[in-house]
Amino acid sequence: MTHDREKSIFERLKFALVHEWLTPEATGGSELVVKKILQHIDAQLYALIDFESSNPQSYLYQRSIGTTFLQKLPLARFGVQKYLPLLPLAIEQVDLRGYDVILSSSHAVAKGILSSPHQAHICYCHTPMRYAWDLTFDYLKGSRAGRGLPGILTRFLLHYLRGWDVASANRVDYFIANSKHTARRIWRCYRRKAEVIYPPVQIDRFKFQEKKDDFYLVVSRLVSYKQVGTIVDAFNQSGKSLVAIGTGPELEQIRALARPNIQVLGAQSDRVVEEYMSRAKAFVYAACEDFGMALVEAQACGTPVIAYGVGGARETVRDIREYPEEGTGLLFETQTATAIVEAVKNFEESCDRLNPNVIRSQAARFAPTIFEKRYLAFVERCCQEFWSGKLDQNHRLEF
Structure with a gap:
């Protein structure tokens, strides 16, 4: 032409x-x-x-x-x-x-x-x-x-x-x-x-915040392949604070499974999701995604990500153990509660080395x-x- x-x-x-x-x-x-x-x-x-x-x-x-x-x-x-x-x-x-x-x-x-x-x-x-x-x-x-x-x-x-x-x-x-x-x-x-x-990814929509609160966050549709139940099971075991946002056929099942350290908020507005993402200590995700837009949105807030290390997560999240200077989170290898508990433990041992500005810069690539x-x-x-x-x-x- x-x-x-x-x-x-x-x-x-x-x-x-x-x-x-x-x-x-x-x-x-x-x-x-x-x-x-x-x-x-x-x-x-x-x-x-x-x-x-x-x-x-x-x-x-x-x-x-x-x-x-x-x-x-x-x-x-x-x-x-x-x-x-x-x-x-x-x-x-x-x-x-x-x-x-x-x-x-x-x-x-x-x-x-x-x-x-x-x-x-x-x-x-x-x-x-x-x-x-x-x-x-x-x-x-x-x-x-x-x-x-x-x-x-x-x-x-x-x-x-x-x-x-x-x-x-x-x-x-x-x-x-x-x-x-x-x-x-x-x-x-x-x-x-x-x-x-x-x-x-609409990274400018998300508020960057360096200081984080002491809770973990998952935002997801509540369907089986998203493995939100597995995340809830892991935090039931660890006793750490988790906030779960999203709705779907597994909502009541997730609510029944969750112990008092876990808040299951159901569907929330974009404004509420953005607020929790900016404040969370880390964003937790256990599904295998082709890309995984939520993982990038969390990083746009300067929030680290703990994710199942298969699929798009390997392209959007830099494991702190592999990238000591440019890490944006931590990846785990199996979709099990045990693996998530261990990943959160490893994350807490290394989270002081994560730089929110570096995390935000990673999101800017998208x-x-x-x-x-x-x-x-x-x-x-x-x-x-x-x-x-x-x-x-x-x-x-x-x-």
């Missing part, structure tokens, strides 16, 4: 951006990626379902967003995942023939959009479909649908989804991964290479401006490589 001094490719080409679902409850890292992309690329937005364009509190309020037939199904507003067998079919019904470039933000099926040979498809992959791959056995074990005859049908469905997931990966021209860990998973599942571009620069440059480079030709006077692609 030839360079145009008057117009960039972002002005000359028509872009579509596809995400899985847009609801007020979906406010994680993948949604932040969508928001940042839309701030810099004029793209028409599509999703399986959309309940944000009707939400006055959303930046997407009154925006035109394309959806699928799932939008009209009962209870879709409260979780389209209940229609899991229909998700591949639904995403394939979205007609994007009128666009030059398809951008997808995918953690399930968004990358499976149908495209034509003259369209470039660039996928920002937050994770290959977790319940079809890494979390298959957790999903089966923790669900009534995993037992008896329903269990057989569920296993068949997941088998089908894995096949579709691999096949649909061939519809993507360029993959971006949100971490090196995710890039390895993309290679494992799809045998495709991916460019690593870390997601944007600032939104860095994401924006790298993402836009990669998209431009992919477009130039994809066509390696020119646009005619009507801005149609020529080969």
